[in-house]
Amino acid sequence: MTRVMNPRKEIEDLISKGDLEGLLKKAGELHGHFCPYLALGVRASYIALKALRAEQSTGMEELVAIVETNNCFSDGVQMVTGCTFGNNGLIYRDLGKTAVTIAQRGGPAVRVALKAEYIDGFSTRYPEASALFEKIVVKHEETTQAEREKLMELWAESSFDQLKLPEDEVFTVKHVKVEVPPLAPIFASVRCSVCGENVMETRARVKNGKPICLECAGAEYYVLDGSGISVGKGKLLQRGS
Numbered sequence: 299m300t301r302v303m304n305p306r307k308e309i310e311d312l313i314s315k316g317d318l319e320g321l322l323k324k325a326g327e328l329h330g331h332f333c334p335y336l337a338l339g340v341r342a343s344y345i346a347l348k349a350l351r352a353e354q355s356t357g358m359e360e361l362v363a364i365v366e367t368n369n370c371f372s373d374g375v376q377m378v379t380g381c382t383f384g385n386n387g388l389i390y391r392d393l394g395k396t397a398v399t400i401a402q403r404g405g406p407a408v409r410v411a412l413k414a415e416y417i418d419g420f421s422t423r424y425p426e427a428s429a430l431f432e433k434i435v436v437k438h439e440e441t442t443q444a445e446r447e448k449l450m451e452l453w454a455e456s457s458f459d460q461l462k463l464p465e466d467e468v469f470t471v472k473h474v475k476v477e478v479p480p481l482a483p484i485f486a487s488v489r490c491s492v493c494g495e496n497v498m499e500t501r502a503r504v505k506n507g508k509p510i511c512l513e514c515a516g517a518e519y520y521v522l523d524g525s526g527i528s529v530g531k532g533k534l535l536q537r538g539s
Contacts, residue, residue: 329370340374342411
């Protein structure tokens with residue numbers, strides 16, 4: 299008989315103990331490096347969960363996280379809450395604000411947002427890291443390996459600093475009411491009559507009485523990338539056989 303295991307036990311234990319450093323280290327496994335906004339996403343999620351006295355997500359949509367940005371902050375949210383696009387627990391509102399609302403289905407919700415004053419003063423608190431970030435990440439200027447390594451070192455140091463600052467200096471926390479979408483429906487798949495790949499029925503079109511995917515139909519579709527949500531059109535370039 300297969301034993302039912304809890305794959306998030308380690309993370310849940312860290313949350314129960316209030317081990318923010320441990321949670322940030324786990325978030326780093328997902329994000330690939332440590333940075334301040336990853337840490338702020340970790341901390342904001344922890345604050346909301348504690349305010350709700352909520353159990354962490356089991357990936358069955360009992361907990362929903364609504365993020366308002368697609369920057370590093372959102373990876374901290376996903377790791378701590380367990381709400382992801384794949385388990386339908388993560389909702390993205392393309393508002394460009396560093397904030398998250400965590401809601402229990404059929405229950406209360408808490409929104410945690412980064413204070414504007416804190417964001418405005420960030421470069422003053424971390425001048426060297428901010429200058430390197432501007433040069434390397436924002437302006438994509440030519441840099442040395444030493445400069446890139448220095449940025450990662452300073453970014454990691456500042457990320458762990460975010461866990462220690464007084465909460466009321468960094469965040470605004472509000473109990474709010476939100477309308478959580480219904481549980482995600484399960485859609486059937488159909489086979490595209492052109493490329494032969496399966497496609498979700500609700501994303502297919504019909505041509506000459508046969509199903510066709512959006513790419514083969516040359517239709518528009520939504521794309522989420524570093525700039526936010528936009529409308530795309532066309533097929534992915536494929537090389538080789």
